[in-house]
Amino acid sequence: MDEQCRQRPELVQSAKETVAGCTECGTCVRRCAFLTRYGMPRDIARRVLAGERTVDPFECSLCNLCAAVCPEELAPGDLFLALRRLAADQGLVDFKPYAPLLGYEKRGHSSLFAWYPPSPVKTVFFPGCTLPGTRPRITWKLFEALRKCEPEAAMVLDCCHKPSHDLGRQPFFVEQFENIRNRLLALGVERVVVACPNCHKVFRKYGEGLTVTTVYEVLAQYQTRMKREAVSASPRTTVQVTVHDPCPLRNQAGVHQAVRSLLEARGFAIREMRDSGERTLCCGEGGAVGFKNPALAVTWIEKRRAQAQGDLIVTYCAGCAGFLNRVAPTCHVGDVLFQPERALAGKNMATKPPFTYLNRLLLKHQLKRLS
Ligand code: SF4
């Protein structure tokens, strides 16, 4: 085993478990664009333990589909994340291709774009970066709907630093996210209501002392309680759509169901794709693979386009919506709840950069006025 591997015990553990447990059944390989290229997890793990670097972990989407389908309950994706961290620790990663993504993260956390309420609050809406940038009106509508259920809720604008997490910059990520967590705890926050699946994953794993839920779950529960269509005044529709579940939420059945019940309450008929829920596919954006190997990212998008069979795709990640919309009509669930006519007419609802930054500044201004 290579000496440097020893410095990352989770890497050694993951590789040993994969060598010991993988039966080379090929179930994950057949479904994964990355493993189709690099081969069986057992073989990869064996070579990792031997100190051979024959796989580029930055081409793994970190989507964890492999873990969802593995009959041996292995999680090869964890091995690739650990390999990313080792490479970053060793200074072997060229981060230049990721400069736009890291700049986006840095700006999101800067005092110019970040916003925290001035007085203590127990529940905050944390919409992330992409939704407020691409869809500020939808973000506001979701906030207003949330405040119907929880009138005291405030909004926080910040970046959860998932890009750095996924790029293996673990010490930096931990430091930055700790700043966010401490700031929220100092404000008396107990509950974080997110809109972005990536924020959900980060708060779930690292947000000790805070409970996390999605705005979709809160709204669906409110809708059930009130026995009415609580979140939208728009006319009902009978259009058939399909739902793309974002991979960071693949194990969150309650969120899958909440989004579907919000859509069904508006009259949408949902046709499920072959791979949905726990077995959903990556949209292509996962793990920032598109910055390293755009062709591999496109392989994932194309799989999704084929499974959608021409139906309008509705998702609940603004990043997935942007990525999938390159090849198939895709909306954010907020689009179809609050502006269904435009969404169903196939109008692109998302603002493009650099105007996304202007949207975020205007949203912050609106919050300042509210406080
Ligand atoms: S995490 Fe996703 S991309 Fe990576 S190996 Fe598993 S299925 Fe493939």
Ligand code: SF4
């Ligand atoms: S599904 Fe599990 S056992 Fe089968 S090849 Fe993949 S990691 Fe190995």
